[in-house]
Amino acid sequence: MENIGTKIVKARKDHICDWCDCRIPKGHHYMCQTNVGNGEIWTWHGHLFCEEALDKIPGMYDSVIEDEGITTEHFRECLSEWLKENHGTVTDGKIALDPEWNPQVHPLSEIIKKAVREIKANGSLRMTFEPSFPDEYR
Numbered sequence: 001m002e003n004i005g006t007k008i009v010k011a012r013k014d015h016i017c018d019w020c021d022c023r024i025p026k027g028h029h030y031m032c033q034t035n036v037g038n039g040e041i042w043t044w045h046g047h048l049f050c051e052e053a054l055d056k057i058p059g060m061y062d063s064v065i066e067d068e069g070i071t072t073e074h075f076r077e078c079l080s081e082w083l084k085e086n087h088g089t090v091t092d093g094k095i096a097l098d099p100e101w102n103p104q105v106h107p108l109s110e111i112i113k114k115a116v117r118e119i120k121a122n123g124s125l126r127m128t129f130e131p132s133f134p135d136e137y138r
């Protein structure tokens with residue numbers, strides 16, 4: 001897989017984020033990445049906060065699969081680990097997520113947005129991706 005172009009664009013129609021499966025509403029800015037590989041060309045759509053989560057949540061770059069980059073599955077796993085570590089309570093050997101941080105209660109996109117905000121407030125772990133975010137994400 002080769003990335004042949006990455007840009008922040010304003011959505012002319014609704015899209016679905018390839019990281020969290022939630023809606024990117026028309027009019028919002030998002031990360032648009034064009035990839036080629038195996039004779040195909042495709043576009044990856046990502047919320048800006050999901051792209052930032054990639055950079056802020058530990059472990060995201062630990063298993064970059066050659067020719068695939070970071071998979072959605074790996075993204076979800078790292079997020080889930082972070083949630084358990086930071087917003088989980090262990091009871092009888094099981095980890096229960098605080099309802100405020102539970103993807104079964106709130107849309108995943110809202111949880112990711114909150115996670116990024118919290119990590120930034122506590123001091124960034126990595127600072128490699130710092131786009132200037134449009135107002136709708138503040």
Ligand SMILES: [Zn+2]
Nearest residue numbers: 017020047050
């Ligand atoms: Zn997303």
